[in-house]
Amino acid sequence: MTTLLSAATSIAHSVANAAPAAAAPAPNPMLNILFPAAMVAIFYFLVWRPSSVARKKHTETVNTAKRGDSVVTSGGLVGKITKAQEGSDQVTVEIAEGVTVQVVRATLASVTPKGGDKSKADTKDAKK
Secondary structure: OHHHHHHHHHHHHHHHOOOOOOOOOOOOHHHHHHHHHHHHHHHHHHHHHHHHHHHHHHHHHHHOOOOOOEEEEOOOOEEEEEEEOOOOOEEEEEEEOOEEEEEEHHHEEEEEOOOOOHHHOEOHHHHO
16 A cells, blocks of 8 residues: 555656646737638628629619609609609609609619610619
8 A cells, every 4th residue: 555655656656747738829810810800891892892882873773863763762652763863862752643652762662764675773682
């Protein structure tokens, strides 16, 4: 029993007096900056920029809507523009024969040019 105890004590002393293990190398500080920068770049190119481009295109289409264009409002009214003044934020839309309503341009969800070419029309469902 004493030999076992002395052997255990001897091992414990040798472990305690052993040289400390080599520390792991410190991570490169550039990685701490590079990873968040890469995430911001990915977010910019995959989310923010395409959304901004689509919003700008929609705003341009709505602002250039003119008489004779078919429109759909955010409220679901479908009609044809009968009166539109440049610089005005309102247009007059005929939703039925003889029934016209004033609509704020910002509420136009989609605009189809007078020729009816739906491929060039600006809609919210274009990218879905």
